[in-house]
Amino acid sequence: MILPIVGYGDPVLRKVCEPISQDYPHLKQIIADMYETMYNAYGVGLAAPQVGLGIRLFVIDTKPFGEDDDLSSEEQTELKSFRKTFINAQMLKEEGEEWGFNEGCLSIPEVREDVYRHEKITIEYYDEDFNKHTDVFDGLIARVIQHEYDHIEGILFTDKISTLKKQLIKKKLQNIMEGKARPDYKMKFAAPKKGR
Secondary structure (H helix, E strand, O other): OOOEEEOOOOOOOOOOOOOOOOOOOOHHHHHHHHHHHHHHHHEEEEEHHHOOOOOEEEEEHHHHHHHOOOOHHHHHHHHOOOEEEEEEEEEEEEEEEEEEEEEEOEEEEEEEEEEEEEEEEEEEEEOOOOOEEEEEHHHHHHHHHHHHHOOOOOOHHHHOHHHHHHHHHHHHHHHHOOOOOOOOOOEEEOOOOOOO
């Protein structure tokens, strides 16, 4: 089932999310719905708070990045096959050079900015079958994980840009909060304009 994506300004996006247990109600269905919602919106990652749930869960599928001809065939293959569910994730280490990449977010449509993140991470998490993993990721995969991990910590990519850039996008963010954004996927806005 395709769920509405929560828009910028909703308090759930600012919550530090709660860990969950294996018997969390309808967990398998929630995960399936999150993948379906993400694919419907042409995203590469989606975190539970973006569908209104304050739990430590996010899903990632970097296949669209694998279409980039500027990448080596090895990188393309890795990105095309990376699809993972992260439950109760804990970032253990972020290391290496910080590098910039133009990021966007399904909860903040029509806004893209360069964000600097570490090139390599070590993260501990459970998969959808509650098997525990500790993995090291780098490059674009690490970046997508860091973006989604921020969501379960109540952090948005717009928090990581300069004060000047924040000023420049202020009106766009206000429009999203008021429900004036028009993405081609279902959204739930924080404070829709009266008379709708």
